[in-house]
Amino acid sequence: MIPEAVLFDLDGTLVATEHRSRSAWTRLFRAHGLPVDDELLATFVGRRGRDTLAAHLHRFHGGTVDELFAEVIGYQNGPDSPPPYAVPGAASRWCSWAHTVRRSTTASRPARWAGAVGSSRVSRSS
Template identity: 55%
Template sequence: MSGVTTTPLTAAAALFDLDGTLIDSEPRSQELWRRLFAAHDIALAPALLASFGGRRGADVIAEHLHRFGPGLTPDDLRADLRRLDEETGLPEVRLKRGARILLTRLRDAGIPTALVTSGGLTYATHHLTRLGIDHFTTLVTADDVTHGKPDPEGYLLACRRLGVDPRQALVFEDSTAGIQAARASGAACIAVGDPGPAAAAETLAVVHDLADTPEIRPAVGTAHQDVAKAGSLPRDTTEN
C-alpha cells in the first residue's frame, strides 16, 4: 500500500474473510464454477462468474438452480462440485501475501481476530490447518448463518462472540459482497486486492500485501471514531 501514511489504526477486533482475502483460492473457485456450468452445457459469462465471489455456494446454486433443468437438486450440484474439486489441473490454493505476518502482529498486539467465511466449516478448517493458521478466536462459517454475504449476519455474529461493538471492528475483505456485508454491520473495512472502484470507495484503504497494512492498535474508548479518521487516508490501488 504505497503512498499511504503510517498513521496507526485502532480496532477492538479484526475480522477476516477467507477466500481471496487470506487465501488465494479465487482462481480455483472460479474454475470449479466454470466446470460445473460447462458440464451441464450452460454458458457462464465472465461478469456473472465474478459476481459469485464472496458468496455462499449454496446461495449461488439456489439462485441459478432453474438453469440446470428439471430433476436436479441443490444436493446434486453440490455433489458435482465435490467431484470436480478432486479433478486434476485445478489452481493450487496458497496463503495470500503478508497474511501470516499481519495475523501474528495482531496476536502480538492482543487484538482478537475472527474468520467470517462464506465457506463451510470443513472447508475453512481444512485450509487453515493445511496452511498452519491457528490465530483465530472464533470462526463464523456458512453453517452458522441464515443469510450469507452481502447480508451482515456473519460479521454481527462474530462481533457478538468476541464481545465487541461492530463499530469498533475492522474487517478485511476482497469482494463486493463481503465489503457490503462489513459496511452494513457498521464496521470499517480494508479491501484486499482489487474489489473494483465502487467497492473500494466504501473502504479505508486497499492493500495488495497484507503486511503493508498500517499498524493496528487495541481500541480504547471510541475506537471506531479513530479508525474513521484514518479513512481519509488516500487509497492506493496499484500493484506492489
C-alpha cells in the first residue's frame, strides 16, 4: 500500500541535530560553572528545551528560563556549533517518494535544514 501523503518531523528524524543540542547544553552548564554529564544531558532529549531547563533552573545562580534559553540558542547558532546533517538513508528515502507520494516536513528548527534531505516544503510548528 502506498500512502497518499507523508509528513515527517525534520528535527531528529530526517536531520540529525542531537549532537548540536548536546554541545549547546554542555556549553551552557559549563559557562555557569555547573557539572554536566551524559545522564544530565539525557534529560533534554525529546523534550522542549524551555520545559527541561525549568526543571533544572534551581542549579543556576540567577537568570530566568528565557534568559538561559536565549543563551543556549546563541551557542547552537554560533559559528563553532557542529552542523546538522541528514540522517543516513533519509535523503534517499525522501527522494524515492518524489513521484509517487505528496511529501512535507514539519519543524521547530530552521526551515533551511530541510535542504539536508532535499525537502523544499517545510511547515513550521511551535
